[in-house]
Amino acid sequence: MHGHQSVLLVVEDDFLVRLTLVDALGDMGFEVLEAEDARAALSLLCDHPEIDLMLTDINLPGGSDGFALARAARVIRAGLPVIYASGRYNRAEPHQQVSGSRFIAKPFTPTLAVAVIADLLGGDAARGPFRPEQIGTDRRV
Template identity: 75%
Template sequence: MHSHKPVLLVVEDDFLVRLTLVDALSDLGFSVLEAEDAPAALSMLCDHGEIELMLTDINLPGGSDGFALARAARVIRPMLPVIYASGRYARAEPHLQVPGSRFIAKPFTPSLAVAVIHDLLEEDPAAGSAWPAAMRAEQHI
């Protein structure tokens, strides 16, 4: 039996943080695409219509932060669920976030990321239906 793996886009400029997060989320049943900056992420969103959620660092190189990236991503994909992450902020300013997004402070555990991803995807009935039963189980944080 072939089960659907939700497709995530992780945007993180720190190679080791990105590698660790991509590996952990892959091990937890996701198909994960990765980008190191906003231009690469926007290109991925244009090329991969199967992306169901974007997790982005707020501080990105090249003059575009995660907030600007999310706004641009929502032009391409208006309903794309977004999670912001940062080690520099205790919380994200709500007026900078796209509607319906979430924030998680770094460092965070993969199980916390999965719980937030699960919550966001469940808010969208079309995306939530794609979750395998094992992924719907309560996450231990």
């Protein structure tokens, strides 16, 4: 798979948080798709089988939270790696999470996000232009 750029789906309803995260991950060599709610995220998952991982906020508008979104996403893509993020919780209850998922508390740095992404993708986070030395920004999302 040499030369393949990892494709991430970022689901975040706060425009500025989403913009910051999408820009930071894009600067680190990822291809990033974005959605502001669960409906848009599921549509992207159906239309883009190349998505390698989903990072979702837990609190989403429209009556669906990140936990429900992840369960629905796993119906579409059984092995999709999932990262939950929240500024309201400092951890996620394991029984709410899909298997193999991770949680990160907001605010977090892109460095932390990339470390968790790399762990979930087997250490091959951005199969392409990303290099670990690119990590170093102190921006928090």
